[in-house]
Amino acid sequence: MKNPSDNATATNADLVNRPAPMPDKVFQRLSAFIHERVGIKLPPSKRTMLEARLQKRLRVLNYPSYDSYVNYVFSDAGMEQELRNLIDVVTTNTTEFFREPxxxxxxxxxxxxxxxxxxxxxxxxxxxxxxxxxxxxxxxxxxxxxxxxxxxxxxxxxxxxxxxxxxxxxxxxxxYDEDRIANIPPELCKKFLLRSKDRSKKLIRIAPxxxxxxxxxxxxxxxxxxxxxxxxxxxxxxxxxxxxxxxxxxxxxxxxxxxxxxxxxxxxxxxxxxxxxxxxxxxxxxxxxxx
CATH class of the missing domain: 3.40.50.150 (Vaccinia Virus protein VP39)
Structure with missing residues (x-):
């Protein structure tokens, strides 16, 4: 039987492993680089969002702080190996079918x-x-x-x-998840979408x-x-x-x-x-x- 305290323990562990807040100089350095390289503006109001999105990269690469991660990004190895991951983290991919119909x-x-x-x-x-x-x-x-x-x-x-x-x-x-196709007209769904054979997965694929x-x-x-x-x-x-x-x-x-x-x-x-x-x-x- 699952211990009711397991979730609390996991949450506490996450809090313990969470890096300290990003220092001002580190945020300014990173936001200036992102603006120059990608064109995206990250004002101070976006710092919390950026911290949250970067936490996974810190865990994957085993960096204890945002400072150490950013130093790696700016190294030759980081520019070659991590830059695309950083770009993936900061770009927003909000989208839908038939948006603005x-x-x-x-x-x-x-x-x-x-x-x-x-x-x-x-x-x-x-x-x-x-x-x-x-x-x-x-x-x-x-x-x-x-x-x-x-x-x-x-x-x-x-x-x-x-x-x-x-x-x-x-x-x-x-x-895509089946719930993402609500805006597609039914006649186009029938013609151009394929449903997963395993209906429990509730997935669709665009026809070849x-x-x-x-x-x-x-x-x-x-x-x-x-x-x-x-x-x-x-x-x-x-x-x-x-x-x-x-x-x-x-x-x-x-x-x-x-x-x-x-x-x-x-x-x-x-x-x-x-x-x-x-x-x-x-x-x-x-x-x-x-x-």
């Missing part, structure tokens, strides 16, 4: 019919920038595949990128014909990026809110450089282009056309 309505009912009239059979190139664990690009693949069934000759390619290696591993695997339509790559927005061929559509939603204003404007300018004239940029409803000098005109709420 009006974007997909606009894509299917307004943008795509016009695009076909203008471009005929040319393949549509789409980029999901900051794709997290894959729910956005797989949503796009389902929507575009369904659209292609009604428009003969329509074809497309989807590039999906993220800075988090851990998120990309989940995206490529394409296995949809998985094959998405190419995943790791990309850091703080590094220069460009593509050999320009994009027709860029989805970058609820990503740049974590960056400061100058970084946001620089990124949007780079996105514009990656867009064909007449191409579309979709951003999150919590984001704004106000005050930025960009070659974009608004086509719909949080949807912009490159001019």
């Amino acid at each position: 009006k974007h997909f309505d606009y894509l299917v009912h307004t943008m795509l019919p016009e695009w076909i009239r203008r471009n005929g059979s040319r393949k549509l190139a789409l980029w999901s920038a900051g794709c997290s664990i894959g729910m956005e690009p797989y949503t796009l693949a389902m929507v575009l595949s369904d659209f292609a069934e009604r428009y003969a000759g329509f074809s497309f390619s989807i590039l999906a990128t993220d800075i988090s290696s851990r998120a990309l591993q989940t995206a490529v695997k394409a296995v 014909e949809i998985r094959s339509l998405v190419e995943f790559q790791r990309l850091n927005f703080m590094e220069q990026f460009c593509f050999s061929n320009p994009m027709d559509i860029i989805f970058c939603r609820n990503v740049i809110i974590y960056f400061d204003k100058p970084t946001q404007e620089r990124l949007f300018k780079q996105f514009c450089d990656c867009l064909r004239p007449g191409g579309f940029l979709f951003i999150g409803h919590s984001e704004s282009l106000a005050g930025m000098q960009l070659p974009l005109v608004q086509a719909a709420p949080t949807v912009y056309r490159r001019v």
